[in-house]
Amino acid sequence: MPASVKPGVVTGQALVDLLNYAKENEFAIPGVNVVASSSINACMEAAKKAGGPIMVTFSRGGGQFIAGKAADNSDDAACIAGTVAGALHVRQVAKLYGVPVILHTDHCQKAWLPWFDGLMEANEESLEENIAICKKHMADFKKKFESEVLSQLVDLLLEMELGVTGGEEDGVDNTDVDSSRLYTQPEEVWQVYETLSAVPNGKFTVAAAFGNVHGVYAPGNVSLKPVILHNTQKYIKEKLGCDSDKPVSFVFHGGSGSSLEDIRYAIEAGVIKMNIDTDTQWAFWDGMNEYQKKNKDYLQAQIGNPEGPEKPNKKYYDPRMSLRAGEESMADRL
Ligand SMILES: [Zn+2]
Known part of the structure; x- marks a missing residue:
């Protein structure tokens, strides 16, 4: 991997170096669609197991789903907020997986441009916020930091x-x-x-x-x-x-x-980027389906299973159990 490419979110020149490295070494980086923290984490888990890198891809609909289907989506507000929230999640945790991660959007047709404009605005807001923090804490290095943050955030x-x-x-x-x-x-x-x-x-x-x-x-x-x-x-x-x-x-x-x-x-x-959605959608579902089949007798009521009519089933129906089965299956497929 090029020296400029570090674990965490990769942008700017490091991103160019990484894509060139992929072309020279004839591999494509998977661009995987995500809809929740579970599928985002499954991507990074797969990258960690395989030695990375990975691209986490947000579609407009995936972004809206992250915000929640009941959230007000006037002027694409939920599509924008959900995509930004997903991107911030990746920014917070990517380093913990020790792999380079690229944030990418999926298709954006003309009618969907308000979604993309909203993301660009969020990028600029975060730039201003970052510069403000830098100014406050590192006045001496203001110039250097401003240019670094700038190149990191606007080099799309x-x-x-x-x-x-x-x-x-x-x-x-x-x-x-x-x-x-x-x-x-x-x-x-x-x-x-x-x-x-x-x-x-x-x-x-x-x-x-x-x-x-x-x-x-x-x-x-x-x-x-x-x-x-x-x-x-x-x-x-x-x-x-x-x-x-x-x-x-x-x-x-x-x-x-x-x-x-x-x-x-x-x-x-x-080809240096290969988009995947349908196969990983299936893998996520298949993992949850297998979990349900395997633990069927423990998933029919809150209390009562083959071990006794008064035995509680909490540890089986905790959503983390079935979601984790989906994550593992998706990471394996990837
Ligand atoms: Zn596509």
Whole structure:
């Protein structure tokens, strides 16, 4: 791992170093959707077991769920507050897992921009708050600290999505979209690459569609063409006249249910982030379901089980027991 990458939340130059390291060493960092502290912790537990790093991904709906479905969501208030709360949770505990963690948002279509604007505002508020704290406690190092905090908090990475990810996720249904839109053309990626490269200190990844679909389906229903990514790298290398065979950092959406062969071939083409939701959703549920099946006789009433009619069952129905079973199963799958 690059020296700049430390346990805890990774941002700015360290994040760029980490993504470049992933590309050089041909691995993709899992970007896993989360909906509660349980799934967030399962991600970090998996990263700890595997030696990290990991990306914790907040969708707009996942953020709202963290705030609570009964919370007022006027102007996306709950989507914003829940995403910020989840991010703060990660910031507090990531170091305790000893692994580098990247905070990432999921898809943001145009109509959802108020959610993202709210997150950006929260970022700026936290920047002002941090500077205020630094000023108070470390007046002597004010200048140095201001610039450090600034680079840490405003150095964002943009994931540019091209084409359409099929299937259905987070309330967006693309199941009937024209299939040509599922496959991005190299020219389209070049257009984006050229534009974003011109932004000073701009950091970006490209989620170019190559037949990706959200969800898991019976074999034969999804036709991934990772060769599109290989062809795109060749095309852009020619345009740039650069030495690198993989100038673009790609993102793989709809990773769940994909074959190992397709995943490996996509990673060879410069995929450095692979999004996973459906498979870990199933793993979380499966863990809780197995727990319920295994302890069924202790989960039918508060009192009374095979050991006696007056035996209490509190330690079986404590929500931590079933949630922990879900966490363990999700971490194992990851
Ligand atoms: Zn996606």
